[in-house]
Amino acid sequence: MISFSGITCQDETDQQIVMLPSPHVQFNVISAMCDYNSPILITQAGELTGLPGTFSFSGKGISENGMFDPKQSGPGEFELLYKYTDVDGCLDSAFQKVSVLAPPKVTAGNDTSVIMNQPLQLEAITDPQNGITFLWSPLTGLTDPGIFNPVAIIPSTIDNIKYTVKAIDTAGCFREASIEVKVFKTAPGIFVPNAFTPGQAVNNIFRPIPVGISSLQYFRVYNRWGQMVFSTSHIGEGWDGTLAGKPQETGSYVWIVQGKTYMGNTINEKGTMVLIR
Numbered sequence: 001m002i003s004f005s006g007i008t009c010q011d012e013t014d015q016q017i018v019m020l021p022s023p024h025v026q027f028n029v030i031s032a033m034c035d036y037n038s039p040i041l042i043t044q045a046g047e048l049t050g051l052p053g054t055f056s057f058s059g060k061g062i063s064e065n066g067m068f069d070p071k072q073s074g075p076g077e078f079e080l081l082y083k084y085t086d087v088d089g090c091l092d093s094a095f096q097k098v099s100v101l102a103p104p105k106v107t108a109g110n111d112t113s114v115i116m117n118q119p120l121q122l123e124a125i126t127d128p129q130n131g132i133t134f135l136w137s138p139l140t141g142l143t144d145p146g147i148f149n150p151v152a153i154i155p156s157t158i159d160n161i162k163y164t165v166k167a168i169d170t171a172g173c174f175r176e177a178s179i180e181v182k183v184f185k186t187a188p189g190i191f192v193p194n195a196f197t198p199g200q201a202v203n204n205i206f207r208p209i210p211v212g213i214s215s216l217q218y219f220r221v222y223n224r225w226g227q228m229v230f231s232t233s234h235i236g237e238g239w240d241g242t243l244a245g246k247p248q249e250t251g252s253y254v255w256i257v258q259g260k261t262y263m264g265n266t267i268n269e270k271g272t273m274v275l276i277r
């Protein structure tokens with residue numbers, strides 16, 4: 001540095017400045033992952049010049065040493081920070097986004113019963129509906145395991161079978177659902193118990209047992225005065241012995257039921273049962 005005073009007077013001094021090399025980091029793209037994946041070590045970030053030093057990560061779902069856990073972060077898009085500090089204290093940092101995907105929701109329907117060698121329409125329902133591929137297992141009796149709605153014709157050698165469907169989205173994330181099927185060696189019908197005990201540990205819901213029935217038109221229960229105390233058209237639903245939240249009294253009740261077989265035939269049944277407390 002040179003300092004001037006007046007026209008010709010001047011003074012000067014020197015000062016040495018040390019320029020330290022700075023680290024240079026790079027954070028490459030991270031592939032999307034499913035929210036059920038195991039924790040992975042993020043290796044896409046690093047220091048490019050070889051300077052000795054230490055690094056750290058920060059962000060949702062990631063540990064300081066770079067272990068990212070999609071189960072901890074949950075589905076979404078998250079920004080991760082990679083910071084590198086060399087031995088002289090100089091530092092550089094970079095951000096990168098990571099996407100954690102939620103697999104499609106899928107259901108395979110309620111457990112059911114069929115007659116041997118009778119067609120059973122399976123159906124997987126997903127959210128979202130588009131861009132999903134399907135894989136049913138086992139292959140026993142299935143017309144096509146790669147569609148959402150295959151037909152199963154279960155041979156007479158099987159008493160019970162559990163079908164599982166895997167719904168896979170375009171990113172490869174998947175969920176599974178299953179349906180258990182009981183196979184009867186009788187004609188299609190609707191069986192109804194002759195008694196039930198609401199509030200007890202067993203036999204506490206009064207419901208029809210459809211065998212080889214694809215849909216239920218109605219199942220209705222009436223008390224001795226002809227008042228309807230319960231009605232449903234959903235297979236698997238039943239009466240808990242109450243009306244408007246009030247327990248009904250012990251005694252006889254009349255029931256009627258109508259359903260359709262997988263062959264399109266209508267089944268009508270009626271009878272009485274005893275409510276026991």
